Amino acid sequence: MKDPNNVIIKLENISKTFRTRASLFKGDPKEVIALKQISLNIYRGEIFGLVGESGSGKTTTGRLIVKLEEPDEGKLLFDGNDITKIKGKALKIFRRKVQMIFQDPYQSLNPYFSVYDSVSEPLVVHSVGNSKTRKDMVRESLNSVGLTPPDDFFYRYPHQMSGGQRQRIAIARAMVLKPEFVVADEPTSMLDASIAIHIFNILSRIQKKLNVTFLFITHSLAAARYLCDRIAVIYHGELVEIGPAENIIQNPSHPYTRALIDAHPRFRF
């Protein structure tokens, strides 16, 4: 349920360029323009899809929002406040409210941390709760991603679990502090197609229960259609189309969107 008066994340003319260094194999330093003057509003409570191919800038957008990267130009606003250059304490407060689910479940969990260690990490970092209440919060989080009974998973380690389970742990970790905004960066691209839909259902349920806002980054229009309220299509660092998911897919206006739709494997049956 999006609230048009309540913009939670706003990107204003954001640009980002990456410079590669000169090297023996790659010749002169090159500049890659990842994002060109992107402007975007994301409303509280919606699941917003950002669809594009590799190199389109979609992942960079997500990383900028969670402040793993800094924009070269432009402003980033969270709940009306300019967070483009925040540091220190303000940054830590921000981090409590904005989280990320990474693409590779095989690499986004510390192999030496048990499930409990990983999921409780945000609680420890922000000094939330004591050892008893933390256990309860971790339990609640694990339940919400379908890893039940949660206590059985507390002391397991990532290498003992499958990709889908690991990704669910990553989701539990992102949600344990009940953030307001979560970036999900291609959460199912490293998982089997048959598992993907289960993950989407989990995200959808969590969204309804906690009224979290999601930015769902994907290369699959079909996934975006299933999960998202609104979609933006990004191509070579620019937003080419933006609007309600079903509209974009039924009536694409930009040729690139049309190309994406045509290229999708069709289920002829």
Add this chain to the structure above:
Amino acid sequence: MALLTVKNLSVGYHTRKGFLKSVQGVSFALDQGKSLGFVGESGCGKTTIGMALMGLLPNNASVTNGEILFEDQDLLKMSKKEIQQIRWKKIAMIFQAAMNALNPVHRVSDQIAEAILAHDADISIKTAMKQVESLFQLVGIPPDRMNDYPHHYSGGMKQRAIIAMALACHPSLIIADEPTTALDVIVQDQILSAIKDFQNKLNISVIFISHDIAVVADVCDTIGIMFAGQLVEYGRIEDVFYSPMHPYTQSLLSSYLTLNKDVVQLNAYLGKTPDLINPMTGCLFCERCTVAEATCSFRAPEWVKISPTHKALCSRCK
């Protein structure tokens, strides 16, 4: 006469925890010029089948049963030398993430030419390069990119180069293991068209392995659904897709996201991983199955012939 006939193939791996039965009793046949797809989740054994066909199983793997009849010769009974004669010349493979297998310090054209020369010592380098040129044309890489290095290529182009390498020695069978994973939708579409294209032009048989059922539907004539090392449903694409009989096939089809249809209700849940070291008696899908009966847990299912071109391994479908 079929190009490839596999009868009752069983392969396992010796691990520290025991003998893992990766493939159990798989049988299928493939004619020249036709394509067959294997679909299943990670660990179902589909990649192992591909490796067994190529004779590239790792040291801790053993074939415990079965025959692989390629052009009427049993590949499993051949010596290493004989298999080397067949590998790449008659059967070629496109591995998972193969595009990372290109050597970064050699030009792409050189690498493909090397593959040609390695298998045919009589050709001159000039002839080999000419072949490389025609291969590039076939897979759709512009001729002015031939002499570039791999890092100048995009992901899609690298994958095409890999396909060209597989085609280099004019094999009769190509095994493609997840050739489009890690590629974008548009590039994936192009690669799949390229595969269909050369399959028609050169009358090559293709075995396509993927976890994504829609990709297989696009390319293949026949499809085999795998679960826990077993083939659970097998038949022509139309048969399997219009009337999926095995509950696992049904769940796969219903969980796939499309642009046009809505997802039908999910009827299988993420059960526990089937134990391949000590598989349970009875049907291996039983725990996850929504229509399982009491007998399914101790009586192993048998093949049910639904039509001359469609069969399913399930006691419940009659």
Add this chain to the structure above:
Amino acid sequence: MTKNRSIQISNDNKRSPQKSPMVDRFLEGWSVYKESLIGKIGLTLLVIFALMALCSFFPPMIDPMYHPMTGVDPQISHSTSPSWRHWLGTDFIGRDILCQLLAGARIAFMVGISAAFMSILLGTTVGMIAGYSGKIVDTLLMRLADMIMVMPTLLVVLILSSLFGQLNIWTIVLLIALFRWPGVSRVIRAQTLSLKERPFIEAAKVTGASHFRIIFRHIMPNVLPLSLLYMTFRVTSAIIIEAALAFLGFGDPSTVSWGMMLQWVWKTGHMFQAPYWLLPPGICISLLTLSFYMLGRAMEEVLDPRLRKEVAQE
């Protein structure tokens, strides 16, 4: 509405808490280690030496004449060859050589392991901080490491001890540690550099973890195996340095180490007359350092990426 069976996962093993990856990896590593011949030989030798070190406490308890420093045999006051009374003979003032050898084993382990441990502690910390911080901090720390690395440890310690007189064994240990940390810091830094970019470290950043927490809670467990590996190599060099110092007369005169024994053989002119006195300490130094080296080599095999574990499937 049916309960969300679609996302329930049935609990597959009602086992008690899983083994931590440290234990798990250790056991897996052990089974690979066992297959290495070098590893087995090295480990056997080490066990023998360890037993020797432990046994060094017993002889003085049996009879005070067996004390390595002060145990002088009342009946013998010069160097004698092996006999029933003294299994390896006696040194120039009638002390039992075997006891000295056992005591030397104890000292060798002590020096070796402490010096190695301290240099690894220092090296790992510096390496992690340098690798994680990058830029100026990295450059400064690594240039410091370079400067220290090129200094000849033995020479510097010799100079220091000639300036300050006889050094205490623990001072020697400290000095060895202070000069030997750069080697391990380079390796740990490289490892940290690659870990830094891994998603789980970025996830920790996004969670809000401080740099300190990321380095010591997230990165450290991942570099420890490498640190431990390097520790075995450090032990080798520590033992040899101590032996060399003692041999040259700069060791701690109140401790009996193998190097010290060699010094006595040499200084008292018994080099060619008393092989029963000359050979044992020399052989022990060689064998102990060799066994640590073999341990390290076999561990390298274990730590190889081929031990990347495989996972249950969904």
